[in-house]
Amino acid sequence: xxxxxxxxxxxxxxxxxxxxxxxxxxxxxxxxxxxxxxxxxxxxxxxxxxxxxxxxxxxxxxxxxxxxxxxxxxxxxxxxxxxxxxxxxxxxxxxxxxxxxxxxxxxxxxxxxxxxxxxxxxxxxxxxxxxxxxxxxxxxxxxxxxxxxxxxxxxxxxxxxxxxxxxxxxxxxxxxxxxxxxxxxxxxxxxxxxxxxxxxxxxxxxxxxxxxxxxxxxxxxxxxxxxxxxxxxxxxxxxxxxxxxxxxxxxxxxxxxxxxxxxxxxxxxxxxxxxxxxxxxxxxxxxxxxxxxxxxxxxxxxxxxxxxxx
Amino acid sequence: xxxxxxxxxxxxxxxxxxxxxxxxxxxxxxxxxxxxxxxxxxxxxxxxxxxxxxxxxxxxxxxxxxxxxxxxxxxxxxxxxxxxxxxxxxxxxxxxxxxxxxxxxxxxxxxxxxxxxxxxxxxxxxxxxxxxxxxxxxxxxxxxxxxxxxxxxxxxxxxxxxxxxxxxxxxxxxxxxxxxxxxxxxxxxxxxxxxxxxxxxxxxxxxxxxxxxxxxxxxxxxxxxxxxxxxxxxxxxxxxxxxxxxxxxxxxxxxxxxxxxxxxxxxxxxxxx
Numbered sequence: 001x002x003x004x005x006x007x008x009x010x011x012x013x014x015x016x017x018x019x020x021x022x023x024x025x026x027x028x029x030x031x032x033x034x035x036x037x038x039x040x041x042x043x044x045x046x047x048x049x050x051x052x053x054x055x056x057x058x059x060x061x062x063x064x065x066x067x068x069x070x071x072x073x074x075x076x077x078x079x080x081x082x083x084x085x086x087x088x089x090x091x092x093x094x095x096x097x098x099x100x101x102x103x104x105x106x107x108x109x110x111x112x113x114x115x116x117x118x119x120x121x122x123x124x125x126x127x128x129x130x131x132x133x134x135x136x137x138x139x140x141x142x143x144x145x146x147x148x149x150x151x152x153x154x155x156x157x158x159x160x161x162x163x164x165x166x167x168x169x170x171x172x173x174x175x176x177x178x179x180x181x182x183x184x185x186x187x188x189x190x191x192x193x194x195x196x197x198x199x200x201x202x203x204x205x206x207x208x209x210x211x212x213x214x215x216x217x218x219x220x221x222x223x224x225x226x227x228x229x230x231x232x233x234x235x236x237x238x239x240x241x242x243x244x245x246x247x248x249x250x251x252x253x254x255x256x257x258x259x260x261x262x263x264x265x266x267x268x269x270x271x272x273x274x275x276x277x278x279x280x281x282x283x284x285x286x287x288x289x290x291x292x293x294x295x296x297x298x299x300x301x302x303x304x305x306x307x308x309x310x
Numbered sequence: 311x312x313x314x315x316x317x318x319x320x321x322x323x324x325x326x327x328x329x330x331x332x333x334x335x336x337x338x339x340x341x342x343x344x345x346x347x348x349x350x351x352x353x354x355x356x357x358x359x360x361x362x363x364x365x366x367x368x369x370x371x372x373x374x375x376x377x378x379x380x381x382x383x384x385x386x387x388x389x390x391x392x393x394x395x396x397x398x399x400x401x402x403x404x405x406x407x408x409x410x411x412x413x414x415x416x417x418x419x420x421x422x423x424x425x426x427x428x429x430x431x432x433x434x435x436x437x438x439x440x441x442x443x444x445x446x447x448x449x450x451x452x453x454x455x456x457x458x459x460x461x462x463x464x465x466x467x468x469x470x471x472x473x474x475x476x477x478x479x480x481x482x483x484x485x486x487x488x489x490x491x492x493x494x495x496x497x498x499x500x501x502x503x504x505x506x507x508x509x510x511x512x513x514x515x516x517x518x519x520x521x522x523x524x525x526x527x528x529x530x531x532x533x534x535x536x537x538x539x540x541x542x543x544x545x546x547x548x549x550x551x552x553x554x555x556x557x558x559x560x561x562x563x564x565x566x567x568x569x570x571x572x573x574x575x576x577x578x579x580x581x582x583x
Binding site: 115123 | 318321322324325328329332333335336338339342350351353393394395397398400401402404405406407408410413417420423424425426427428429430431432434435450453454457458461486487490511514515517518522533536537540547550551554557558561562564565566569572573
């Protein structure tokens with residue numbers, strides 16, 4: 001406190017602010033912060049839900065075990081493939097849609113509403129729906145591809161190791177193209193008419209305006225979208241669980257699915273907790289890299305500072 | 311001029327293709343739900359539209375219970391989140407107290423935590439408190455998951471308001487609480503709507519925690535109930551499509567009615583320019 005004198009009104013103000021925030025702080029402390037600390041502590045023990053009764057401190061044993069565990073490397077690989085694949089597919093298509101829609105005159109509203117619909121389908125339902133549609137024998141997808149002559153024999157969408165990952169990327173991107181589209185579209189729409197108009201007066205055509213004026217302006221939006229989506233897809237669980245349960249074999253066992261299996265099938269709480277903290281560290285590291293890259297680009301590109309970060 | 315029309319035409323064609331691509335799975339879900347049981351696997355429209363799947367779903371499975379459980383859990387969660395998050399956001403935004411800035415950034419940092427990290431201790435909590443298989447457990451968990459996001463949205467709303475507004479009210483002799491309830495809240499309805507809708511949607515869609523914490527019929531929510539249709543003994547795709555359709559309908563209504571609020575909430579912070 002640099003100021004020693006605090007007026008009566010100011011003290012009352014602080015009191016009011018504190019009291020308003022108190023319930024939320026208590027709630028989050030009990031149900032968010034404490035559990036986090038608890039599981040962090042558990043990651044250094046051999047705690048099991050079932051089996052041995054005693055809980056011993058084992059130091060970094062769980063963390064070291066992870067780096068010797070082929071399951072961990074497998075799920076890390078799966079998670080990275082899904083993350084990179086999904087992000088690439090999602091951003092590409094969302095970008096195409098956003099670019100086209102901002103350049104048509106009529107019907108923007110209707111298209112926008114239609115494009116938002118998959119966003120409202122929960123990953124669980126989407127997983128079930130696509131398990132039905134991607135079934136090897138009777139799935140609609142194979143039926144369509146066969147009838148149109150694109151394929152001659154059924155594609156094992158969910159039962160072949162490679163195809164299962166492709167299917168998961170397909171389902172995840174179907175679910176989230178709307179969200180990225182929305183962010184890009186809102187960003188593009190917020191580019192003021194004046195800027196676009198001045199470009200037009202300077203003799204730029206539609207494509208030049210789009211590439212040279214609108215895209216650079218929405219770059220920060222793209223990076224935020226990337227950050228949000230990265231954090232979501234990296235912890236992907238629901239749709240995988242419903243679609244393949246991590247199979248065939250362990251071909252689609254993402255980190256979250258592995259952690260889940262360790263905890264609820266093997267009851268190895270300590271190890272599961274350690275894995276979840278390794279996952280958290282990776283997520284924070286990658287998020288920081290993305291933010292760093294975005295900050296660099298902004299500074300060199302158009303001297304604009306982001307106030308605070310999220 | 312002709313060239314321009316052609317380009318616009320191509321744009322529309324591509325947009326329509328995307329619309330079909332994104333919409334078709336949902337349409338197929340609804341169509342399949344109206345098929346007679348024997349035609350489920352036929353890749354064509356139903357020969358006649360029937361409600362058999364719905365009838366069986368509602369009579370032989372306790373789908374009605376699951377549906378109501380979801381409504382109750384999502385509803386109470388939303389109410390609780392609003393009661394806790396809105397005053398807190400207001401306090402953080404307008405009446406800073408020692409450490410408030412740091413506490414608030416810590417709260418928003420929680421948003422990026424992988425739920426799976428939280429899931430293990432929450433599960434132990436709930437079992438220690440003997441709340442397994444209760445809706446209370448689901449409400450607690452969902453409230454926890456949604457508080458940081460809601461506080462973030464509401465804080466953005468309150469801190470964007472001109473400070474003079476509160477000052478003017480206090481000069482007029484309005485107490486702090488009175489100002490908050492009578493002046494600030496009424497003009498914050500768009501952000502409150504966003505918070506309500508997003509929280510309700512998240513709670514309605516939540517699966518992971520509900521799946522591990524509820525094994526008895528009385529506490530199962532719709533997401534868990536649906537996965538059961540395809541896991542126990544015979545896989546019942548006919549019932550799954552009917553359940554899926556019933557599940558999606560409330561969401562569709564919400565999207566169409568509240569599109570603006572949803573868009574605002576999803577893009578808040580991301581598009582600050």
